[in-house]
Amino acid sequence: MRFLFPLGFLALIGIPVLIAVYIIKNKYTEQIVSSTYIWNLSNKFLKRRVPISKIAGIISLILQILAVIFISFAIAHPVFAVPSAANDYCFVLDGSGSMNISYEGKTRFERGKEEIASRINGTLSGSTFTLIYADGKTCETVFTEIENSRRALELLNALQPGYGEVDGEDAVVAAQEYFNINPGVKTILFTDKYFESSVNAEVINVAANEKNIALLNVDYTYGNKKLTITGSVRSYGASANVHLKVYLNGSEEVADEQTVIAPQTAVVNFSFKDIPAEEFISAKIAVADGDALMLDNEVMLYGLNSANNYDALIVSDKPTFFIEGMLKAKRDIKYETISTKEYNANLNGYDLYIFDSYSPNEMPSDGAVWFFNPDGNIAKSGFGVQGQSNPGMSGWVQWTKDTSSQVKTLLKDVQKNEFVVAKYTKCGGLSRNFKILLTHDNNPLLFTGTNDYGNREVVCAFNIQDADAALKTDFLIIIRNLINNTFPGVMNQTLYTCGDVMEVNVLANCESITVKSPRGNLKSLATDEAEAVCTLDEVGIYTVTFKNKGGEAKNYYVYSALSENESATTVSADAPFNILGEPRVVMRDGIYDDILYIFLILAVLAMADWMVYCYEQYQLR
């Protein structure tokens, strides 16, 4: 034992002072009375007193001397060295999504933290602590070889569980690295997976045998005012009757429900067919009887908001049967046709302008633009006209070999069969953002991009009548894809799995896109690309706020579901938690310097002294 402040023992001087005061204070008062006969006789009538009461008169002094001694000790601050009682600890905490499971009011993550805190509190000063935290997205070392247990607990308490999927590999690597440096470390993993303990690593499983049902692979189709929802359920605990309910468009009324028998660990499909729905904004599918892990008991589905109407203007002096048929195929586009003479730049307000064999002097500043067989240069169109080409029946087209994702989307379902273009306009000087889909003799025949106004543009360098394309399925499909590309929705998908990257279409008039996570974190997405992306690292409903340049804002909702692997809370981990290497016993002296007990004893002594004082006052009353 040693003392941090030995001068504190100077306080012991207080003891002789106390005794001197006691001697002076406790002098008997001499008094003459007429007779001591009754007083002496009274001794016979005194109750027999226990032997300890003989020291009753000096109890207060004893207590005060003890208090002075303990005060001296407290000031001197004793430090005890406990031989070979300290260790180096490396805690590995699983922060994956399944650690959110709550059992008896505490999540597994909280239980894991409590276990670690208990171990930290149970060790003597001199021990060191290292904490590795893995939540599937990151594997970070929260603190390394920290000796201050209070600081370690603070950092531990600040940790929050993630929603990711953990395979333990990163954590093993991190723990192994630390073990290689310090083979004497005690590595302890706190997880809810069934890892095997190894020689160098102890595994604490914080999971319990809880009921756990997960909704998986939920999808929907909506058409003819009927909604069909499909998906599957899985019980990771015992077999269970799973009662499913569907709520539409935020209503609290159950739109449909059914009970699915889910044997243990088996995946059972379910479907809600043809649920009547005048409109489809959202649908919630929920397990009626919730379980420990609520995150996978509910899935939200949102419509793609495709109910917008578009207006189109066709400028042509020729019959436009094909173009009209093309627009009619997409029922939400209304169109009107005018001659080239009727067109002027003041005609605006349309979502789509189609110029058939006509090149206007001035590009419309709003809306998307399609050109069929342009006959001259157009300012700010992003391309130039270099004359005509007449390959005749030898004009076989070539499909692009571009494999970018945008081109893939545009050529979705296209078989790339050849067809002939007998006559076309030679175009050149294309802006970089244009994607060429069809060429002939290296001349672009069909290409798409954005013009100088930032509006989407499609150029078909030939007349439909000058090609046999109209008879080809591929051409019809590609036209459909181009229309969809011209009128993109903000969201292409509303149901993701946690960890997926969400894509948001950046429309031409987009000013900003912000995403609000289920926990309320706001994130602003970059809008300089055609698609903005955001990684969904939380489970729940994300709100995507799309604001256009006119200041109008609109919310879109996306549901991020828990990973299927994280729903499986009782499955064994794929990889063992095995720390390789020869362990070495490294025991260091622990330090015990807690003086809280001394203060507690002081408090007890003070209270006892006070009680003695009160008792004496009561006695003398």
Add this chain to the structure above:
Amino acid sequence: MKNFAIDEELLQQIEALQTLIKNNVSGLFGGNHQTRTYGSSCEFSDYRDYEAGDDITKIDWNAYARFDKLFLKLYLDERQMHTRIYIDASRSMAHGKGNKHVQALRMAAAFAYLSINEMDKVSIYAIRDNGLEEVVTGLFGKDAYISSIHKLNDIEFDGDCRISEAVLPSTVGYGDGLSIIISDFLTENNFEDAIDHLTSKKRDILCVQVLSKEELNPTAYGKIHFFDVEDTSKFYKKNINKEILKAYKKALDYVQERIRGYCAARGAEYMLVPADESVYKVFFDRLMAMGVLK
């Protein structure tokens, strides 16, 4: 120093009282106390048959006329008693602020006047150590009382008080009145033999224990070293607390009961008189209630 003064008003009131003597078998003729024997007082008591040689002046001729037989009228006898008052003149009586000695002198003066008023003789003694000091003896008549009672102020309270040793060798009379012992009785010395002796002499006995307020309800507390005023070798040293004060009360009760019981067993009377209690109350309330006075 003058310890007390005669309260004339009280003396006037005392004149209305009369002492009830139990053992009035003796005494001098000419007193005011009726005895159980027949004598020459004016108070008729009984008849008896006339016998030859009886005083014919006491024959009831009316009875003779009615019964045709001579009856002699008998009258109660009246005797003069001798009241003896013993005052404890030890140092303890005059110690402190209790004024026990003042109360003792007041009581003695009042009892003396009561006896004088009943045409009895009065003797007052002071007991100091083992001696009996005569203060006044054979006092008779109010004039003598007035001229002699001041001698009570001459009593010196000093030394201790051994009552039995003082009383036993003295003349205490026989069956001729009341003996009053006024003391604090706070002593281990023998007083029982004196009571026994007076009892054997057919004396009526009244023990008056005078205690000060502090002795009845001590207020002392804390660490105190008591010394006895009569004998400083006697002491009591303790941290006085509530428990000890309770024990003191019990000890005091014990002493009172011991004296009371001893007296009662011998036909004597015992009375505790606080030093600050009025003599009027003692005489008119307590002594009358006890049957000592009427």
